[in-house]
Amino acid sequence: MMSAITLTDRLSLATLAPAAERPGVSGPAVNPRALSTGMVHFGVGAFHRAHQAVYTEDAAAASGDTRWGILGVTGRSAKVAEQLGPQDGLYSVLTKARDATSLRVMGSLRKVAFPGVDSEEVLRTLAAETVHLASLTITEKGYPRTPQGSLDLASPAVAADVVALKAELSGGGFAGAARTPLGLLARGLARRHATSGAPFAVVCCDNLMSNGSVTRGLVLALAEAAGAGQMLEWLDTAVTFPSTMVDRIVPATTEANRREAEGMLGLRDEALVVAEPFGQWIIEDNFKVPRPAWDRAGAVVTADVGVFEVAKLRMLNATHSLLAYLGALRGYRTIAEAVSAEGLAEEARRLQRNDIIPTLTAPPRTDLADYGESILERFANPNLGHTTIQVAMDGSQKLPVRILGTVIDRLAAGEVPQSGALLVAAWMVFVYRGRDVNGRPLVLDDPVADMLRAAAAGSEAGLADRLLAVREIFPAELADHPEFRAAVAEAVRQLLSEVP
Known part of the structure; x- marks a missing residue:
């Protein structure tokens, strides 16, 4: 028998069980408590939560591989961390077809970090041998490039991250909060190189031509600007940057969407995302590390993206x-x-x-x-x-x-x-x-x-x-x-x- 809950309750691990029994509600596809963190995602906005996080959870469910819980990293605002923290990382996807609506609770996002206060935690996670890849949805403007496509070293944020990367390379300890997602990623890769040196993969999911090559070029440029000689060799031999193509329409979530989801779930979900039924993910087969079985979740893994x-x-x-x-x-x-x-x-x-x-x-x-x-x-x-x-x-x-x-x-x-x-x-x-x-x-x-x-x-x-x-x-x-x-x-x- 379902226990009584009120509409003012928030979605969380404690409230999940009765909510998941409601008509029209499904998920999570795997037990969130059973997932260990195996990847980091930069840009944990609505698109990631409706796309890569869904594929990753479906891959875990299809393969029985529970290594792929996600540490999400916010952008410049702590808003998403504040939404998801009280909900134990849980959120739901409201799928809106022309003639039907469904709600799915997601459990693959196990924690959310805000770089303003959590940069050190992100660095430790990127360096951990049990973590094998990072992915990115930081939008086109998140890549600090000049009009010619090179790293924008004149940007104060990039300059600050180069200084912090130098400190990381010198072993001088934590150099403070990162200013850009790629700066934080580069520092994490430097720490990984200095500790285990284990291979890694960086999976760009933004709408950029040859997005893997773009990301690789900018990370290498950051390392070069910081004088990272040995790290550059490691990046060249041990770290891959697969290109991808992503597609799913994910509109901004409205208060009306939240009320509709609340009526279906019986709980308030402050991190709700809305999406169309269609989804597509094409991934370059360029990994030297374990990865989620995304192909078993419907993604296409191919030599030519x-x-x-x-x-x-x-x-x-x-x-x-x-x-x-x-x-x-x-x-x-x-x-x-x-x-x-x-x-x-x-x-x-x-x-x-x-x-x-x-x-x-x-x-x-x-x-x-x-x-x-x-x-x-x-x-x-x-x-x-x-x-x-x-x-x-x-x-x-x-x-x-x-x-x-x-x-x-x-x-x-x-x-x-x-x-x-x-x-x-x-x-x-x-x-x-x-x-x-x-x-x-x-x-x-x-x-x-x-x-x-x-x-x-x-x-x-x-x-x-x-x-x-x-x-x-x-x-x-x-x-x-x-x-x-x-x-x-x-x-x-x-x-x-x-x-x-």
């Missing part, structure tokens, strides 16, 4: 951005509203079919036109509530990865990508106007927002030229192409007339 990666970033993420900027400007709150609005789905199809697909090699057993339609169908799920503003954030970081490669490839083929120009123009008008067609404000959430506002300031007539001149975003080969410039300027002119 690149063809999947390029198709997803260009097809799904670029389409997402087009709908976000055009939809936001036209007053649509969610991506589902935007893709259902007159003309916007057709704009998305033109982008995919005219500009993107001609630049791609199809992944195995994939029809790219059908893949494009499946993307639009996923975006149209009205139960997700994925907002245009959420997708529109960090445009300066996303545009180069999502669309500018496609533009460069089409220009090299002698074609002017008109839909690609429209996407770039929609972002420019979003930055410039700061409001939608109804006069409601549009928040510019971008790490270089001040620079963008300054570059955009001025007359409407010169807007395209001023923003194309921002070399941190637009390479000269693209920005100086006369026909592309003209296409962007015309699209900007048209959009400005729609959003007076």
Whole structure:
């Protein structure tokens, strides 16, 4: 018989048993108490909790291997640690299909650390021989790079982490809280090298082209800046950086979502995440250490991630951005509203079919036109509530990865990508106007927002030229192409007339 609980109780190990018996509720797939920590994850936000943590728990359940509990590491805020600490690391995933909702309690995240106070614990964990890998979802802006892609040594945060890494290498003891995720990772790897020297794997799961190579290059650059000679040799021979491609729509959790989950679970879950039913994970088979049986949980482990990666970033993420900027400007709150609005789905199809697909090699057993339609169908799920503003954030970081490669490839083929120009123009008008067609404000959430506002300031007539001149975003080969410039300027002119 179920024991009585009140709706004010929080999800935790103590309250889990009766909650798991409620209709529509499942999980955890493994006993959280039986899991030992075998991996560290940097960026323990909603996406990780709805994606890699789910695959990892399913892998443990499928294989019976309980070595893969996760130590999650927050970003600059302690918020997630404060949410999950009282819940013993437990949280739930509210899966929203078009016609059904389910709730699954997750137990793979065994502890959450905030670098501001827990950096030493993270370093010890990374060095432990029972821990074999680290993974990352720190978003595009979490990788401290110059416009040319090298480590941004001029960044005060990076400079501070280089000093701390030098202290770690010298054996001088704990050098204080880390300033960047990669700085903390590099210090942990230095400690591992100095103690056991056991092999390791770093698995990047962010939307970056060749994300494993990018991460490796930045970690090596940190080590070089700190003068880590012997550690560099070890990194080269014992540490691998598999590339990955990840896909699952994870909108921001709302208070309405929390109330719905509370009604299903009978408990309050402050760390709830919301997701669509679809999920995909492609992982490069590049490990010298044990790893979770992710392939038994539905992930694809392959020698070549690149063809999947390029198709997803260009097809799904670029389409997402087009709908976000055009939809936001036209007053649509969610991506589902935007893709259902007159003309916007057709704009998305033109982008995919005219500009993107001609630049791609199809992944195995994939029809790219059908893949494009499946993307639009996923975006149209009205139960997700994925907002245009959420997708529109960090445009300066996303545009180069999502669309500018496609533009460069089409220009090299002698074609002017008109839909690609429209996407770039929609972002420019979003930055410039700061409001939608109804006069409601549009928040510019971008790490270089001040620079963008300054570059955009001025007359409407010169807007395209001023923003194309921002070399941190637009390479000269693209920005100086006369026909592309003209296409962007015309699209900007048209959009400005729609959003007076």
